[in-house]
Amino acid sequence: MNTVTDSAPAPCDTGDMGLGPGPGSGPVRVSVLVVGGSLSGLSAAVLLARHGVDCLVVERRPGIGTHPRSRVLTARSGEVLRSVGLESAIDAVSRRPSGWFQTDTLADPVWTRLGPAGDPTRSISPAGSRLCDQNRLEPILLAAARRHGTRVLYGRELTEFVQDPHGVTARVLDRSTGRSRTVRCDYLLAADGTRSPVREALGIELDGRRGEPRFLSAVFAADLDPVLRGRHPTAVVFPASQVLFARGTADAPLWEYGIPDSPFAAGACEDELGRFARDRIREVTGLPGLEPDVRSVLRWGASAVIARRFRAGRVLLLGDAAHTMPVIGGLGGNTGIQDAHNLAWKLAAVLHGRAGGQLLDTYDVERIRVASHTLWHVLATARGLPQALHPETLQLGYLYPDPAGGPDPGPCEDPYRPTGRPGSRAPHLWLRDSAGRRLSVLDLFGTRFTLLAGPCGSRxxxxxxxxAAVLGVPLAAHRIGGPRGALCDPRGTFTARYGIGPTGAVLVRPDGYVLRRWGKAPDTEAALEDAVREALEQPAALGADPVRSAA
Known part of the structure; x- marks a missing residue:
């Protein structure tokens, strides 16, 4: 990968590559070029499309991977994908967590439960967590992106790019034909993995430690009903840190066997790995005659790294290109989805002329803070440190700095005791509309700023x-509770959860984070204009330095 700062890549003139007219037609033009068509890149494409931003996704692999990889879809990621209408499709290919257990083999009659049963986030999130294999989630994202008109091209590789004050010029290679095209975009998103060529071309350094391949996982199908005896575990832990994870769906179950410190050197053949995995699967299941149908075997390393910058001019990093985390809790891929959610509305505001480019500085500030904090606690969990936070806090309790520059409350809060303070995720509560239908307050957010007024806050x-008219910014306003015409708050908890009085209000960003709140009604119009103008034109307060000692 080459990157140049003083001249554009040499012209390339061959074939259309699925990008429209070919030779002589000039570069392909698009608002956003996404490099990497895996979980983070496809999430960015879907979210950008929802904001009316045209983008092109290029992925060097020939298609979606077959190994399940990421497994946990956290409650926050579930909320993000619910907001773009994908919840039902995801439910069809996933299962709900049921709990972790420990035993010597599956055949043993006694299992010890580890941690809580079920999914505790269901009480504080409309989506909750799911077990959804990445190779089942990515086709849903791909279909949604293409449904919105986004071009997603596999077997295409970014080979060169250059920035200038007005955009990025990139060269994209069709790996099957050797032909290249020039793509001209306003912004480039690097979602190209933990060894990101884009990040390396920019010279952005990493803090932390890369993992060498020493873990082995094998995905297999087998009839385990004789030893499960009606139990449906999320995962089972065995001696020597071996784990069996539930994969697939209840109707089409798969399993994944995992072990650390596998005894294989680099380059071990797949047959040898498969034989080793089958023998260990027979041991941990307690079924010596089992013939598991091993679908894939993978060796991998547990990296713990974070980029020192997530933005370099018109190039922004997200997902594994920005941070790579150990698999504990499945927070790596989920943090990438939430990177895309944070970035999409900001890019849309800039591209639609509602904000200056400096708004994108807040992406760097906010997401480095979250990724650093999450990585520290993932490592603390791995080491058994008492300071490690509960998974629900890492999923739903992280805080951004107060955009108005107020005191920094720290990187997170207890999501079971939400405050509604600026910089926090807007707390979930169930409402009813005028037709009596139930909806979450989170369902009101998505592509616009949203104003939520108290029951006596009609003004x-x-x-x-x-x-909204003065600033030219999409903004929706709702009154929660109170007389006819408001959204019904059946339990009367809105004002308490958001920390306001009956005449107060909160202003929520398109990504569902509280931007400003007023305990009671001030000069409302001026207050709103100032809050939105500041959000779109000024970087977020830097707050405390990001935690970088995690790795």
Whole structure:
């Protein structure tokens, strides 16, 4: 990968590569070029499309991978994908967590439960967590992106790019034909993995430690009903840190066997790995005559690294290109989905002329903070440190710095006791609309700023309409509770959860994070205009230095 700072890549003139007219037609033009068509890149494509941003995704692999890889879809990622209408499709290919257990073999009559049963996030999230194999989730994202008109091309590799004050010029190679095309974009998103060629071309250094391949996992199909005896575990832990994970769906179950410190040197053949995995699967299941149908075997290393910058001009890093985490809790891929969620509305605001490019500085500030904090606690969990936070706090409790520059409350809060403070995820509660249908308050967010007024805050609604017109910014306003015409708050908890009075209000960003709140009604129109203008034109407060000692 070459990157140049003073001249564009040499012209390339061969074939259309699925990108429209070929020779003589000039470069392909697109607002955003996404490099990497895996979990983070496809999530970015779907979220950008929802904001009306045209993008092109190029992925060097020939198609979606077959190994399941990421398995846990956290409650926060579930909320993100619910917001783009994918919840039902995901439910069809996933299962809900049921709990971890420990035993010597599956055939043993006594299993010891590890941790809580089920999914504790269901009480604080409309989505909750799921077990969804990455190779089942990616086709859903791919279909959604293409449904919105996004071009996603496999077997295409970015070979060169150059930035200038007005955009990025890139060269994309069709690996099957050897032909190349020039792509001109406003911004380039690097979602090209832990060894990101884009990041390396930019010279962005990593903090932390890369993992060498020493873990082995094998995905297999087998009839384990005789030893499961009606139990449906999320995972089972055996001696020597061996683990059996539930994969697939309840109707089409698969299993994944995993072991650390596998005794194989680099280059071990697949047949040898498969034989080793089958023998160990027979041991941990307690079924010596079992013939597991091993679908794939993978050796991998547990890296713990984070890039020192997530933005370099018009190039932004997300997913594994920005941070790579050990698999504990499945937070690596989920953090990438949430990178895309944070970035999509900001890119849209800039590209639609509603914000200056400096808004993208807040992506770097906010997501480095979250990734650093998450990585530290993943490692703390791996080491058994008492400071490690509960998974629900890492999923739903992380905080961004207060955009107005208020005191920094720290990197997270207890999601079971939400505050509604600026920089926090807007707390979930169930509402009913005028037709009596139940919806989460989170379902009100997505592509616009959202103003939520208290039950006696009716004057906020026309003020929101006027502020949106003055600033040219999409903004929706709702009154929660109170007289007819408001969204019904059956339990009357809205004002307490958001920390406001009956005449107060909160302003929520498109990604569902609280931007500003007012305990009672001030000069509403001016307050709203100032808050939105500051959000779109000024970088977020830097707050505390990111935690980088994790790795």
């Amino acid at each position: 906020w609604l026309p003020a929101g309409t006027r502020a």
